[in-house]
Amino acid sequence: DIQMTQSPSALSASVGDRTTITCRASQSINRWLAWYQQKPGKAPKLLIYKASTLASGIPSRFSGSGSGTEFTLSINSLQPDDVATYYCQQYDSYPRTFGQGTKVEIK
Amino acid sequence: EVQLLESGGGLVKPGGSLRLSCVGSGVIFSNYAMSWVRQAPGKGLEWVAGISGGGGDIYYGDSVKGRFTISRDNSRNTVYLQMSRLRADDTALYYCAKEEAGLLGPNFHNSMDVWGQGTTVTVSS
Numbered sequence: 477d478i479q480m481t482q483s484p485s486a487l488s489a490s491v492g493d494r495t496t497i498t499c500r501a502s503q504s505i506n507r508w509l510a511w512y513q514q515k516p517g518k519a520p521k522l523l524i525y526k527a528s529t530l531a532s533g534i535p536s537r538f539s540g541s542g543s544g545t546e547f548t549l550s551i552n553s554l555q556p557d558d559v560a561t562y563y564c565q566q567y568d569s570y571p572r573t574f575g576q577g578t579k580v581e582i583k
Numbered sequence: 584e585v586q587l588l589e590s591g592g593g594l595v596k597p598g599g600s601l602r603l604s605c606v607g608s609g610v611i612f613s614n615y616a617m618s619w620v621r622q623a624p625g626k627g628l629e630w631v632a633g634i635s636g637g638g639g640d641i642y643y644g645d646s647v648k649g650r651f652t653i654s655r656d657n658s659r660n661t662v663y664l665q666m667s668r669l670r671a672d673d674t675a676l677y678y679c680a681k682e683e684a685g686l687l688g689p690n691f692h693n694s695m696d697v698w699g700q701g702t703t704v705t706v707s708s
Contacts, residue, residue, distance in 0.1 A: 519678055525696070526694075565628070577627045
């Protein structure tokens, strides 16, 4: 199975800051990577697919990059509404696997 | 608007069985693969199983293989998760999710673009 490792596990940043989350795969997954946002008590929501394509309705302050084994999710100008846990997920092969999550808080 | 509604969760004893359902609306259901994803209390997301739009291709996560069965009835816009030989570590909130396309397999790659609100399964004596 492909292991997905996110870093950091948690981060605290100020409103307006640029924040970056990294996701590493244990083997190449090409660009078959999605990012999901999960707010407390809510279902996950697709943010980005195919490593860098923004899902419908997602604000442009979110961006994704990477290929192969290393990927990043960036939030340009962090907003209070972005408080959530973010997960990466590979869909290159079965079983699909998720990173352990990164909890984002406002300082 | 695409909506998914899960049901069937509850309290079950270890070794018992339960069947979850997920009804979809606002979409031609048979055109899309579906997955189940679970989240244990306070933990991260774990993909459980996936089924193609036509039902002919199925995949399972390692921890549920041989105990859980995913199926679908496109005439009812419903996907099911039959869970048997349940264990305490199956306790979780179970989400169904629509995939972005209908086919599953080594050459098909779908993210999960719509999620339901989940149904809770508790396995305890």
